[in-house]
Amino acid sequence: MLNYMNIIFLETYKIIFLLVPVLVAIAMIVWLDRRIWAFVQKRRGPNVVGPFGLLQSLADALKYLFKEIIIPSTSNKIIFILAPIITMTLALISWAVIPFSETYVLADINVGILYLFAVSSLGVYGIIMGGWASNSKYPFLGAIRSAAQMVSYEVSIGVIIINVLLCVGSLNLSDIVIAQKNVWFVIPLFPMFVIFFISALAETNRPPFDLPEAEAELVAGYQTEYSGMMYAMFWLGEYANILLMCAMGSILFLGGWLSPINIYPFTVIPGAIWLIFKILFLFILFALVKATVPRYRYDQLMKLGWKIFLPLSLLWVVFTSSYLVYFNKLPII
Template sequence: MYIFFIIFIKILFIIVPLLISVAYFTLAERKILGAIHRRRGPNVVGVMGLLQPLSDGFKLFVKEAIVPSSSNKLIFILSPAVTFIISLLGWAIVPFNKYSTLAEINLGILYFLAISSLGIYGIIMSGWSSNSKYAFLGSLRSTAQMISYEVAIGFIITTIIISVGSFNLQEIIDSQKFCWFIITFFPLFLMFSISGLAETNRHPFDLPEAESELVSGYNVEYSAMSFALFSLGEYSNMLLMSSFVTILFLGGWQSPLSLLIFIPNSFWFGIKISFFVILFVWIRAALPRYRYDQLMSLGWKGLLPLSIAILILNFCILITFNMLPY
């Protein structure tokens, strides 16, 4: 009983700060977009708008949830919860510092790939159960997009695994003690970042939610807390993808300056994730949306062949110089 209580406390220590981070991610996005557009952004609720996420959350919580009469009601109601819960499961293996991980497993990379694949189910369930052509087309787009870019992500991660010789995230971080992989694998870093944008359905790859064609995509029929759960799941996935870019290419929780040992490792991890959060928002403000055929062409004809070529090249170099870590 005591062990279960400790595990429950650990889960709360991850989920509660994560939900707060997701809520204030939305505020940061609106503030940054406002600065880029040369306007103020939210500044009415609370000091400098700091209570705006809480206000928005309370508004969505008290609103009436509308279920379309022609929908499959059970699946329609379950879909947002499935998306939200799956988005939280990926955080179980994220190492915030050397000793702060909920579940340190040797196959952490495979767990991450499995959880990211499961996220498709909540979206396809919501599109089908809504009984709306806009929602269904949006969910089909999202499914095809996520599957397409997961293939490239898989080959990119395989290159890292071959170089490190382990699926364990802590060992991947430890292998970057003297040189981060962003230096040695910079093309892979760019490709993983692009694939991460497509994987999370973010601009300029937000085709499943294209307003001009699909109104709002797979969540067009949702309102109140159901819509809020989709939003929380989406922003949680963005933070999760940012954390994995940090782990794979930026040394995870490791400090960039060995002299600053008095600063907690978790602080550096948060700073690196914040950099990618700002990058997500900046890309949304700066780049136009792709056409859907361009999106699929980039995934299958651009990133996939290039990731396979780099994988083969890296493996040949390791074999030639007898540098395989196993």
């Protein structure tokens, strides 16, 4: 019994040690996003609360916490309340498998990449449930749009993951990072990295693919009826997903915790710092895209997903596998 208690306490400690930094990072990333967006548009952005406005997200969270939660009387109450909880939970549990260094990983499971993919594909339920349970036009339209969009782009992300897995020969995330010791996959698989980046934008409902919450057409999409802390949970879940997609991109293509050059001064810096730098790099790209690119039309979005990205990534699977087989470089474990 004491043994079990020990294990439970140790695991809880590890989980808290992982989740608290992730939540703080989400708060900081929201600030960074708004700040970059403002700088591109020659504004100042949030700069009042705390040094450089760093505490802005904290102030926002406090504000949301004290706002009243309004549940529409015609809504389906249980599902309405469940939706933001599911979004938030799914966004946080996927961090369990992210390897921050060779030793620091909460759950080093055999099928890590499949777990990440499965959890990110479950993320659509929070949105559908929220949109349906609100029992109102705009949230429903937003939810339907979002579901169709996420399902379509998941397919191309899955095929891109197959590309990487062909080069690795394992589904374990640590193995994927170690396989990039000689060359990061961003170099041999560069077109796939570009498609992954754009698909990740679509998967997380970021501009230019933010049709589910296109404010000019759908008020705020699936979040229209939400208020107070429940709205904030949707918001946090969305940013946690964005951060997760950045982490996934840096593990699959940018070498995870590996240092860019394997020589003395770079190898001293711990792997977690490198991973954080890579995530930040990808996130800044996300923010710059948000600030510069106009929104897609819905039919163009679907055309891009099904008629361009899917055939292209499938073709690249054929190309990669034939290259690996012909030159006898297929990784066999």
